[in-house]
Amino acid sequence: MRIDGAAYRTIWPEGDGVVAIIDQTRLPHDFAVVRLTGLEEAAHAIRAMLVRGAPLIGAAAAYGVALALRADASDRGLERACATLLATRPTAVNLRWALERMRGLLAPLPEAQRVGAAEAEAAAIADEDVEINRAIGLHGAALIRAAAERKAPGEPVNVLTHCNAGWLATVDWGTALAPVYAAFEQGIPLHVWVDETRPRNQGASLTAWELKHHGVPHTVIADNVGGHLMQHGKVDLCIVGTDRTTATGDVCNKIGTYLKALAAHDNGVPFYVGLPSPTIDWTIADGVREIPIEERDGREVSELTGRTADGRIETVRVTPDGSPVANYAFDVTPARLVTGLITERGVCPATRDGLLGLFPERG
């Protein structure tokens, strides 16, 4: 996507064992590029959420393997790289998918061929992500267009989204926001309600930043406002991302997504999920019971970081000293609350048959 007129992806190779990323922990106040040169730096970037979002985590892990093999292309080096990167975050299935794809390609190769093959495969994963998301955008834009046709001419379609499933969560285009960008480019009047998404504020810090730079009308709201807006007819559809969707259509996404889905269901608001196929976990059926939910450092809840009036970046504590804090990073929305899954192959019901109809090779 474009930042001040310049085209960017979230991650890109610079050659000679350097991979560049946008440091998302510095947004929205500072735009900083960090250069990764080895396994530990790549693992830290994922673990500390300099890069985040299921598809981007997968791409970053793939590039992390390539960087690791420059230092040690042995079987042991490959296994250590995959184990180190897999351990960074437990929920987004793209991480496991990307590492299994890299290991499957590289393990049979002679050591001398592994670095070049790894760099090429990581680039292929990144390029594929862009095309998958572009397709999700076009399929999802049709849903926004249909919503527009049910409204008075020129009246904007109000889309509610949670967390950041925009181009910053992927290599480019995004998943939940790809339909928004595609519809916006098609001239469909729209507006986005942006859930701030406590505690990491990916909505307030990242989604709002993306939409502002792209010129998409939007309003940042507290996480608890969405139900009220739906009760008053101010939300035409919800589109969210996912970190892992089961073979039966249960959707794991940022904490709070389930509560939005409940409000949408109660108010008859369509609830869609932008779902690239690498985010489907075909091995599980019951998301609530089988998807590992990441628990992160409680300081993400007890502290807030922002810019002071005189431009300094400060962190302050918002809970009493000594109060225990729980920080569950994801929840699971049962398929029964999901109107449809927007994949790169089209939109389908959140059911096993719906997914197999688009991905028959998985039957």
Ligand SMILES: CSC[C@H]1O[C@H](OP(=O)(O)O)[C@H](O)[C@@H]1O
């Ligand atoms: C397109 S995946 C976006 C997905 O990832 C986010 O989680 P995190 O920022 O912790 O990596 C969130 O669940 C988004 O919906």
